[in-house]
Amino acid sequence: MNTVQKIEHWGDVHHPVWLDVVRIVLGLIILSKGIAFISDTGAQKDWLLQSNGFQFSGFAMLIIHLVAFAHLMGGLLITIGLVTRFAAVVQIPILLGAVFFVNIWRGFSPLNSELWLSILVLFLLILFWVVGSGRYSLDYWMKTHRSR
Numbered sequence: 338m339n340t341v342q343k344i345e346h347w348g349d350v351h352h353p354v355w356l357d358v359v360r361i362v363l364g365l366i367i368l369s370k371g372i373a374f375i376s377d378t379g380a381q382k383d384w385l386l387q388s389n390g391f392q393f394s395g396f397a398m399l400i401i402h403l404v405a406f407a408h409l410m411g412g413l414l415i416t417i418g419l420v421t422r423f424a425a426v427v428q429i430p431i432l433l434g435a436v437f438f439v440n441i442w443r444g445f446s447p448l449n450s451e452l453w454l455s456i457l458v459l460f461l462l463i464l465f466w467v468v469g470s471g472r473y474s475l476d477y478w479m480k481t482h483r484s485r
Contacts, residue, residue: 345422348468357471361416363461366454367428368412374405404431415465418474425466432459 338346374381381401407427414424432455440452447453470476 344467345469352468352471354472356468357418357473359461360418360421360465360471360474363458363465364412364414364416366412366458367408367415371405371408371412374401374408378402378405407431418470418476421470421474421476422466425462428462429459429466432462435459 378398378401381397408431411424411428415421415428435455436452436459440449440455445452
């Protein structure tokens, strides 16, 4: 077994049931952020053009739509527990950008709830990248019902 397979096996063996509830809540949070991105693209575009110095509004809109699509699909996949590790890995670069480029300029004050939420979600994504989806997921169901 290589290192990745050992980590996946360890994550599958050491997965308490309460982590499934955390995974579902995490997926719903990411899904709701994707819905928020789609519902207010104009404000997101204005913010990107002002803060990061994008010259082309088309590029800003492309980034907004890619992030929204990744959040919608990733949040759904994490919630139902289908290819959870892959969905978490796809979300990690987005959350790194949210922590280091979007939310950190407001400071580490307790009032900056978006920064703390982004840090918490980033930590949880890394956790579920290691431990996987758990017993109450489509991954587990497909693995146990493969012979049928």
